[in-house]
Amino acid sequence: MGELSFFLSLQVKLIETRTFISQPKYTAELLKKFGTDTCADAATPMSSSVKLDKDEDGQVVDITTYRGIIGSLLYLTASRPDILFAVGVFGRFQANPNQSYYTAIKRILKYLKGTQDVELWYPKDSSFNIISYSDADYADCKIDRKSTSGTCQFLGDRLVSWYSKKQTSVATSTAEAEYLTAGS
Structure with a gap:
């Protein structure tokens, strides 16, 4: 069967003394699917000043799209633990997503746009x-x-x-x- 290089959208690179795991192709497809492939990059997945609470008066957004973004990002956390906290926070609002939550979750996608080449590194001799x-x-x-x-x-x-x-x-x-x- 040969050397492992792709498995369930995980890209695996085996080099003599280390293994790298990433999902650049999945990330690019995700950005294109949700229309953030041409937007500006964000430096962090979540603003440190954001304090989300119930926004019952806010403009309602498409629940299917919001849940689709959350689900896609949860799958991406298999190789990107740097977005896990932000995805978890915004995932709490899946029952009634409003524009403020949608704007905040788009920031994660903007962060991913600028960090598509991030990989998990596993050294062999540790x-x-x-x-x-x-x-x-x-x-x-x-x-x-x-x-x-x-x-x-x-x-x-x-x-x-x-x-x-x-x-x-x-x-x-x-x-x-x-x-x-x-x-x-």
């Missing part, structure tokens, strides 16, 4: 020590005051697992929010 990092914000969601937890796990120098999700309970302090993250 240790097998397990390292885990976790963090949480404190009551950042304006709607229900819940915190968002995030973790990533490394096997040596290799990123092998990551996630970001809203906590199921409301933390009463930053220490409690961090404790809930570490426990999960």
Whole structure:
């Protein structure tokens, strides 16, 4: 069958001492599908000043398009953990997407336009020590005051697992929010 080069839209490049995984073709198709292939680039997937809350009075957008963007971006997180947090935040508004959420999620697509060549790098000769990092914000969601937890796990120098999700309970302090993250 030969050497692996593509698998489920993942491009795999095997070089002597390392392996690279990316999805540049899928990213380009995604940008073209949602009409952002000719727009300006964004430096980050999400603005640090954006604080989304319920926008019940905002202009309603096509729910199918919004969910299509979210679903496509979730698939892309297999090789792009840098967009995972932003996709998770904007995915919370799939039930009733409005123009403000749609504009914010388009920023992720603009970020991808400028970073299509980003790859995950897995060196062959690294240790097998397990390292885990976790963090949480404190009551950042304006709607229900819940915190968002995030973790990533490394096997040596290799990123092998990551996630970001809203906590199921409301933390009463930053220490409690961090404790809930570490426990999960």
